[in-house]
Amino acid sequence: MDFSLSPEHQMVQKMVREFAQKEVAPVIREYDRKQEPIPWVLQRMGELGLLGISFPVRYGGQGMDYLSLGLACEELEAVDSTLRVVMSVHVGLCGLTLLQWGTEEQKRRFLTPLAKGEKIGCGAFSEPGMGSDVAAMRTTARREGDFYILNGEKMWISLASKADFALVTARTNPEAARPSEGLSTFLVDLHSEGITRGDLHGKMGMRAGSTGWIHFRDVRVPLENRIGEEGEGFKITMSAFDHGRYTVAAGATGVIRAALEASTRYARERVAFGKPIAEHQLIQQKIAAMLTDYEIARLLYWQVGWLKNLGRRCTRETSIAKKFATEAAFRAANEAIQVHGAYGYMDEYDMERHLRNIRATIIYEGSSEIQTLIQAGYALGMRQDKPLRCEPPAYDAEEWTKPA
Amino acid sequence: MKIVTCIKQVPDTEAKISLENGKVQWGDSPLVINPFDEYAVEAALQQKDKHGATVVAICIGPDSAREALKHALAMGADEAILISDAALENLDAQGAAQVLAAAIRKIGDADLVIFGRQSIDSGTGLTPAQTARRLGWPLLSLAGSIELNNGRVRVERVIEEGRQIVSAALPAVLSVVQSIGEPRYPSFMGIRRASRATIPTWSLADLGISAPTPLVEQRAMFAPPSREQPCEFIQGETVTEIAEKLVEKILAEKVL
Ligand SMILES: Cc1cc2nc3c(=O)[nH]c(=O)nc-3n(C[C@H](O)[C@H](O)[C@H](O)COP(=O)(O)OP(=O)(O)OC[C@H]3O[C@@H](n4cnc5c(N)ncnc54)[C@H](O)[C@@H]3O)c2cc1C
Numbered sequence: 001m002d003f004s005l006s007p008e009h010q011m012v013q014k015m016v017r018e019f020a021q022k023e024v025a026p027v028i029r030e031y032d033r034k035q036e037p038i039p040w041v042l043q044r045m046g047e048l049g050l051l052g053i054s055f056p057v058r059y060g061g062q063g064m065d066y067l068s069l070g071l072a073c074e075e076l077e078a079v080d081s082t083l084r085v086v087m088s089v090h091v092g093l094c095g096l097t098l099l100q101w102g103t104e105e106q107k108r109r110f111l112t113p114l115a116k117g118e119k120i121g122c123g124a125f126s127e128p129g130m131g132s133d134v135a136a137m138r139t140t141a142r143r144e145g146d147f148y149i150l151n152g153e154k155m156w157i158s159l160a161s162k163a164d165f166a167l168v169t170a171r172t173n174p175e176a177a178r179p180s181e182g183l184s185t186f187l188v189d190l191h192s193e194g195i196t197r198g199d200l201h202g203k204m205g206m207r208a209g210s211t212g213w214i215h216f217r218d219v220r221v222p223l224e225n226r227i228g229e230e231g232e233g234f235k236i237t238m239s240a241f242d243h244g245r246y247t248v249a250a251g252a253t254g255v256i257r258a259a260l261e262a263s264t265r266y267a268r269e270r271v272a273f274g275k276p277i278a279e280h281q282l283i284q285q286k287i288a289a290m291l292t293d294y295e296i297a298r299l300l301y302w303q304v305g306w307l308k309n310l311g312r313r314c315t316r317e318t319s320i321a322k323k324f325a326t327e328a329a330f331r332a333a334n335e336a337i338q339v340h341g342a343y344g345y346m347d348e349y350d351m352e353r354h355l356r357n358i359r360a361t362i363i364y365e366g367s368s369e370i371q372t373l374i375q376a377g378y379a380l381g382m383r384q385d386k387p388l389r390c391e392p393p394a395y396d397a398e399e400w401t402k403p404a
Numbered sequence: 405m406k407i408v409t410c411i412k413q414v415p416d417t418e419a420k421i422s423l424e425n426g427k428v429q430w431g432d433s434p435l436v437i438n439p440f441d442e443y444a445v446e447a448a449l450q451q452k453d454k455h456g457a458t459v460v461a462i463c464i465g466p467d468s469a470r471e472a473l474k475h476a477l478a479m480g481a482d483e484a485i486l487i488s489d490a491a492l493e494n495l496d497a498q499g500a501a502q503v504l505a506a507a508i509r510k511i512g513d514a515d516l517v518i519f520g521r522q523s524i525d526s527g528t529g530l531t532p533a534q535t536a537r538r539l540g541w542p543l544l545s546l547a548g549s550i551e552l553n554n555g556r557v558r559v560e561r562v563i564e565e566g567r568q569i570v571s572a573a574l575p576a577v578l579s580v581v582q583s584i585g586e587p588r589y590p591s592f593m594g595i596r597r598a599s600r601a602t603i604p605t606w607s608l609a610d611l612g613i614s615a616p617t618p619l620v621e622q623r624a625m626f627a628p629p630s631r632e633q634p635c636e637f638i639q640g641e642t643v644t645e646i647a648e649k650l651v652e653k654i655l656a657e658k659v660l
Contacts, residue, residue, distance in 0.1 A: 008599035011478055015589045049592045062592035401596065 046117025093123025205356030311394025440520030
């Protein structure tokens with residue numbers, strides 16, 4: 001067993017940290033206040049290769065492993081959740097799901113421009129009437145010759161207004177014996193006719209990010225854009241969540257670290273009752289808790305990164321990592337505000353933004369309640385991973401770095 | 405074309421420096437590539453992008469200095485060489501220049517040698533000039549931009565008095581300043597290459613020289629006395645009011 005990061009991983013960490021701290025940290029407050037995405041951020045992340053970090057070089061990616069993806073997410077979210085969200089939906093929900101379930105032709109056509117950062121992808125599953133209950137979705141896809149005709153609405157979709165492609169799950173067979181068996185997944189070109197989309201405003205957090213809606217009205221999606229077989233949509237959506245949740249877990253770990261770092265710094269400087277507050281035990285207790293949570297969250301997501309590298313299914317481990325890290329990050333941000341006193345309540349000190357941002361992670365990509373059900377299901381033997389037609393692809397350094 | 409960049413490993417700028425038994429200590433703070441030298445690597449890579457070149461990064465230092473070289477490789481340098489020898493403990497700028505010049509000769513065919521303006525630890529800024537002298541090549545220091553044309557290099561020097569444009573025939577030695585452009589981040593491909601690269605180590609024997617005798621003798625080392633500088637925040641209702649108070653203060657203190 002080896003818990004150390006390789007020199008390669010350390011360099012990834014340092015490079016992403018430098019980008020986030022140097023370029024984004026100085027401007028994030030302003031965009032969060034304005035409730036606007038940083039206009040250059042997607043392009044810049046593309047230039048740096050972040051949008052293709054963990055895809056094989058032959059599909060236009062950077063050929064790094066899954067742990068590198070996690071490390072990048074930790075660094076990005078230590079500055080702002082909206083950066084990590086890009087990784088979650090573009091790399092996680094959309095790209096890695098294509099890598100797992102797409103045909104060779106689909107990977108070449110659709111994954112390559114995403115991995116190169118030329119196109120942006122997102123994942124559109126939730127609807128106004130459902131989120132947790134994936135099998136209950138109402139958007140329909142009706143087969144008509146060599147096309148599917150999509151109708152319905154997806155809501156709360158990150159990057160809805162920015163993306164070029166969305167991985168969309170819709171109902172293809174309303175008569176299926178079980179509702180979950182009537183779903184299929186498509187890679188939809190969001191510039192298609194019949195699509196209207198927009199951003200939602202008034203979010204508690206993620207204010208420098210884009211969360212929106214996509215409306216489909218008789219949208220013609222070519223047969224070649226169906227990912228997997230008809231009826232595999234539920235399984236594909238669950239695979240997407242496995243990938244996405246990993247990035248959320250790793251990112252939330254970054255918020256715990258940000259809270260810990262800010263709190264230790266401030267506690268050493270701030271004096272109350274004649275000594276630095278770091279010397280008051282109740283403050284020490286908060287900091288100790290943040291440190292412990294940080295280490296646990298990091299070990300949990302590192303474990304998932306390692307399992308993913310081996311190509312193992314790790315829904316269970318991912319669910320644990322996601323639930324723990326997001327809840328711990330919320331606690332950490334909240335306690336960091338407390339350590340900072342009144343200053344913590346101001347946006348100048350970042351922690352209130354982290355708190356607002358991280359709150360959403362306890363809801364999306366499977367709420368904490370849903371993660372609890374998953375974990376109980378495994379513990380009680382009510383849930384088992386059945387073999388998939390397309391298992392998650394293992395990381396193979398040689399294969400993944402072969403030139404196109 | 406071949407470009408050699410000379411880089412140094414130094415304590416991180418955030419390191420808390422202390423003095424123990426006449427030696428500077430930086431605790432467990434990480435060692436990094438000298439920030440000014442990142443600009444040197446950037447300058448070399450810019451020329452590589454423009455004209456095509458092999459960029460060789462060299463560094464004198466202990467085994468840990470490989471990390472600085474790896475950083476240069478990850479940014480896009482083609483080769484890296486560590487110069488390490490137990491006899492190189494107490495190098496002054498003059499000694500370092502002697503060793504670097506020997507290494508540059510051994511590499512052979514260098515058209516340009518690029519340095520950062522100075523190191524952030526010893527900070528003499530003498531090594532580029534001394535290396536140029538040792539090589540017998542022209543020195544174009546404090547370059548803010550570089551143009552290569554027909555076997556000549558033309559640089560705009562960023563100096564206190566303003567800008568100065570100078571040129572020289574290649575081969576030449578340059579030191580660069582920040583106006584060269586922000587150093588690029590390592591690319592993922594570079595990171596992969598760097599982490600797998602084997603970096604050769606050259607000893608003094610490999611360079612065919614003996615340990616340089618320092619010209620500068622260090623007699624004593626002490627920390628500067630800490631200065632008590634009062635800090636005053638100027639408050640006011642409006643920007644104009646604050647500015648007015650500030651101007652009054654500056655005039656009263658006779659700063660202007
Ligand atoms: C900022 C943001 C970004 C998002 N981005 C995306 C995106 O990119 N793509 C996408 O598809 N979706 C996205 N979502 C939507 C998100 O995935 C859903 O909000 C989430 O799945 C929860 O669904 P819901 O809101 O419909 O809540 P519901 O499913 O209606 O749940 C309401 C409450 O009931 C609980 N609950 C539900 N079922 C059970 C149960 N069986 N037992 C116990 N408790 C239960 C839930 O945990 C929750 O507390 C995003 C949401 C937000 C806030």
